[in-house]
Amino acid sequence: MCLAVPGKIIEITPTPGSLMGKVDFGGVxxxxxxxxxxEAQLGNYVIVHAGFALNILSEEEAAETLEALRAxxxxxxxxxxxxxxxx
Amino acid sequence: MKYLDEFRxxxxxxxxxxxIERITTRPWVIMEICGGQTHSIMQNGIxxxxxxxxxxxxxxxxxxxxxxxELVDKALAIASQPNVIFCSFGDMLRVPGSGRDLFSVRASxxxxxxxYSPMDAVKIAQQNPDKQVVFFAIGFxxxxxxxxxxxxxxxxxxxxxFSILVSQxxxxxxxxxxxxxxxxxxxxxxxxxxxxxxxxxxxxxPIAEKYRIPITVTGFEPIDLxxxxxxxxxxxxxxxxxxxxxxxxxxSYEGNKPAQAILSKTFEVCDRNWxxxxxxxxxxxxxxxxxxxxxxxxxxxxxxxxxQESEICIAGxxxxxxxxxxxxxxxxxxxxxxxxLGATMVSSEGACSAYYxxxxxxx
Numbered sequence: 001m002c003l004a005v006p007g008k009i010i011e012i013t014p015t016p017g018s019l020m021g022k023v024d025f026g027g028v029x030x031x032x033x034x035x036x037x038x039e040a041q042l043g044n045y046v047i048v049h050a051g052f053a054l055n056i057l058s059e060e061e062a063a064e065t066l067e068a069l070r071a072x073x074x075x076x077x078x079x080x081x082x083x084x085x086x087x
Numbered sequence: 088m089k090y091l092d093e094f095r096x097x098x099x100x101x102x103x104x105x106x107i108e109r110i111t112t113r114p115w116v117i118m119e120i121c122g123g124q125t126h127s128i129m130q131n132g133i134x135x136x137x138x139x140x141x142x143x144x145x146x147x148x149x150x151x152x153x154x155x156x157e158l159v160d161k162a163l164a165i166a167s168q169p170n171v172i173f174c175s176f177g178d179m180l181r182v183p184g185s186g187r188d189l190f191s192v193r194a195s196x197x198x199x200x201x202x203y204s205p206m207d208a209v210k211i212a213q214q215n216p217d218k219q220v221v222f223f224a225i226g227f228x229x230x231x232x233x234x235x236x237x238x239x240x241x242x243x244x245x246x247x248x249f250s251i252l253v254s255q256x257x258x259x260x261x262x263x264x265x266x267x268x269x270x271x272x273x274x275x276x277x278x279x280x281x282x283x284x285x286x287x288x289x290x291x292x293p294i295a296e297k298y299r300i301p302i303t304v305t306g307f308e309p310i311d312l313x314x315x316x317x318x319x320x321x322x323x324x325x326x327x328x329x330x331x332x333x334x335x336x337x338x339s340y341e342g343n344k345p346a347q348a349i350l351s352k353t354f355e356v357c358d359r360n361w362x363x364x365x366x367x368x369x370x371x372x373x374x375x376x377x378x379x380x381x382x383x384x385x386x387x388x389x390x391x392x393x394x395q396e397s398e399i400c401i402a403g404x405x406x407x408x409x410x411x412x413x414x415x416x417x418x419x420x421x422x423x424x425x426x427x428l429g430a431t432m433v434s435s436e437g438a439c440s441a442y443y444x445x446x447x448x449x450x
Contacts, residue, residue, distance in 0.1 A: 002229040002230070002282065004225060016243045017240040018239065018243075028288045030203065032204075035346075036285075036343050037344060047281075049230065050172070050204050050205060050234075051203055051207065051233055052233035052236060054229070054232075054281060054284045054343060055337055055450055057337065058336045058337070059336075061336040062094075062336040064335065065335055065336060066093050066094075069310065070102075071101065
């Protein structure tokens with residue numbers, strides 16, 4: 001139940017009591033509360049749980065993590081240099 | 088979406104697995120706290136990919152499973168009342184109370200609706216002014232803000248026919264309970280990524296320090312989970328006990344401040360009884376007095392409740408990582424998803440359900 005799904009903000013609508021909006025989850029569109037991400041802008045990717053946007057996804061951090069993970073592969077690549085160079 | 092495919096990249100998975108194998112020199116027991124992670128681990132076969140030395144045990148992070156039997160029985164009593172529309176997340180419907188579940192209440196005429204979001208229940212209340220609409224607000228920290236927003240919205244709208252039955256629990260007290268138990272086997276934790284997206288991970292360094300245990304904030308994709316295991320094993324092998332963030336694209340140290348403000352405006356800390364585990368002090372939230380009008384426990388008098396738990400079910404031990412589901416004599420025989428003895432067999436985050444669904448028949 002703590003699963004949260006990434007989607008893209010396609011509409012922002014202030015409503016009584018909270019900031020709401022619409023988020024596109026790969027074609028499925030849901031109404032989502034944006035109260036916890038007041039800085040949200042149209043087109044931002046957010047991570048949503050139970051109709052509540054928990055955070056804006058950080059592309060920078062995503063790229064950094066991937067780079068770190070790939071670097072692990074590079075350690076392996078060094079150990080198997082022939083393999084890697086033949087690509 | 089951007090990067091998502093890469094977090095499912097099989098080459099990266101392969102690299103991580105090889106690294107984990109390379110650094111592992113002896114047996115380690117690591118607990119993933121979140122039941123959503125348990126299911127992702129089984130679904131992706133991560134438990135079978137890891138070196139034999141690494142044992143993953145499954146934690147209590149399943150809100151459906153730990154909601155106390157008394158609250159489930161209260162939900163059943165409220166949902167049975169004629170003027171009530173009872174709204175719930177779908178997972179809760181098959182959870183056994185003392186003798187019946189919400190499905191059987193629905194079958195005998197109760198109005199029960201499954202909703203995606205607590206705020207959908209507020210809409211149902213607006214559309215049905217002549218009915219009392221109650222939402223079963225279960226959850227860990229991740230679901231807290233969504234549950235809180237439902238009463239904030241209901242208050243702003245001046246709704247008199249909306250209330251929530253709160254079963255909010257929190258992770259750090261459960262970690263203390265597990266680590267402080269004489270039967271504890273856990274040597275490292277994968278902390279629940281989405282709990283931390285709300286709360287941050289500033290609550291965890293004192294736990295890591297007190298029990299000298301490494302903790303890694305971990306996401307849900309196969310690569311996130313393997314990265315969580317990798318970072319934890321690396322620390323275990325080095326004898327360190329830091330809190331590390333393996334889910335940086337979603338989680339920051341301080342968490343989401345506006346979400347935390349929503350929580351503290353709406354809820355206050357209370358003791359909670361965890362199903363199968365027992366009372367854990369200061370392990371949950373209840374509505375603040377300012378929101379008392381929206382508290383279903385105050386709005387509905389359901390009389391005194393006599394709970395009766397299954398005598399066979401060992402869900403409590405499963406939830407603490409002491410016993411694995413197939414070690415239960417009832418697993419897959421007396422207890423199945425169609426005919427569950429405990430909540431861990433029905434919830435999409437329950438460990439018994441994961442073992443059953445993905446055919447892990449050996450403990």
